[in-house]
Amino acid sequence: MxxxxxxxxxxxxxxxxxxxxxxxxxxxxxxxxxxxxxxxxxxxxxxxxxxxxxxxxxxxxxxxxxxxxxxxxxxxxxxxxxxxxxxxxxxxxxxxxxxxxxxxxxxxxxxxxxxxxxxxxxxxxxKEEKLIYVSSIILGLNDALIELTGALAGYTFALDNSKVIAMVGLITGIAASLSMGASEYLSSKSEKNSDKNHKRAAIYTGVTYILTVSLLVAPFLLGFSPYTALILTLMTAIFIIFVFNYYVAVATGASFKKRFFEMTFLSLGIATLSFIVGIAVKSILGID
Missing domain, CATH: 1.20.1260 (Ferritin)
Structure with a gap:
């Protein structure tokens, strides 16, 4: 018993x-x-x-x-x-x-x-397609988060108008997504012994980039004041980093904490430096 x-x-x-x-x-x-x-x-x-x-x-x-x-x-x-x-x-x-x-x-x-x-x-x-192309997704995500959070922070102080910031941010983001997609196409095409289809790799990079750009620019499009929108953008960036790194950590066994803090530090660090650059450029050019 x-x-x-x-x-x-x-x-x-x-x-x-x-x-x-x-x-x-x-x-x-x-x-x-x-x-x-x-x-x-x-x-x-x-x-x-x-x-x-x-x-x-x-x-x-x-x-x-x-x-x-x-x-x-x-x-x-x-x-x-x-x-x-x-x-x-x-x-x-x-x-x-x-x-x-x-x-x-x-x-x-x-x-x-x-x-x-x-x-x-x-x-x-x-061997899932999502995981074969995870490096392409990471490339698009990393670049969009780091480059655009930085750019939006700089634009916020330099332009001080949410709609104008959103417009410039979208133009910058779309142009960068096309550039990143083309770079990944050429990069994956030159790789030997890879399961990647270079066209798909380019699409994954470009689409990931532009989706990330859309989420980061959204607060400026929704009518918030520039500084409120910037804070919401940075919060959105941290959320995206958290969700994506959790997914990658579970699916591939990578370290969640290390990748999360590394990406967060880079994104927020570049945003802070870009904000300072925006102040400096506005001051040097004498724009009021």
Whole structure:
């Protein structure tokens, strides 16, 4: 007879495993043929774990439908790699929980080993277009954030008119996005042994740049005073940096904190220097 607390914990594990089973099965239906077999294999493994816990709990458990659908939609709309890696983060916590009862239930070692192997399967699972071109996306995002936050800060003091700042910012941003797209096209074209399509690489860079520009210029277009709009632009830049770096950190395993603080420091640092340049240029040219 299992003690009450252990039984409760095993029921939780059992429910988690059947939830993961349903998630992997749903994802297998929207993935390509190359990934489908691996996802079904992962699902079957989770179901075997469910059966393992069932022999101790002596009961059936229903999946957590909300969590299964959340994982499904996350993978569907943010990319299969991102969704699976996010799920694996949860499974790492499960591994720690399994280890905590290893002495009480040595048989759980088999489940623990399977969960550790899942990480290898997921890492080798797929090559998504989003991740192949992530360097192009980073290029467009980094340049737009650093260049345009700096430019808008300089324009704010030099021009002191929200609509004029928005107009100049859009012209600068659109011109820069075309330039960056062309540069990435030539750069990726010269790369050897790369899976990148140079035209797509250019599109990813240019589109990322112009979307970022649109978000940064938006506060000036919405009628805020120049300095209020600048503050909102800087807040928007930090938010974009946070969201993007969280995505990259989960999908590729990169360090979130290091990249986030590095990009934030560069963007805000360049914006501050550009603001000072705006003051200096306005003073030197004697513009009131």
């Amino acid at each position: 299992l003690e009450k607390n252990l039984l409760k914990l095993l029921k939780k594990f059992q429910r988690d495993e059947i939830t993961e089973y349903h998630t992997y099965m749903m994802l297998s239906k929207i993935s390509g043929e190359n990934n489908k077999d691996v996802l079904i294999k992962l699902a079957e493994s989770e179901h075997s774990h469910y059966e393992f816990f069932k022999q101790y709990t002596k009961c059936e458990m229903k999946p957590n439908c909300f969590r299964a659908k959340k994982n499904y939609f996350m993978a569907k709309y943010f990319g299969l790699t991102f969704g699976l890696k996010a799920m694996e983060l949860g499974e790492q916590k499960a591994q720690e929980n399994y280890k905590s009862i290893l002495k009480t239930l040595p048989e759980i070692q088999r489940v623990l080993k399977d969960e550790e192997n899942h990480e290898i399967d997921v890492v080798d699972l797929l």
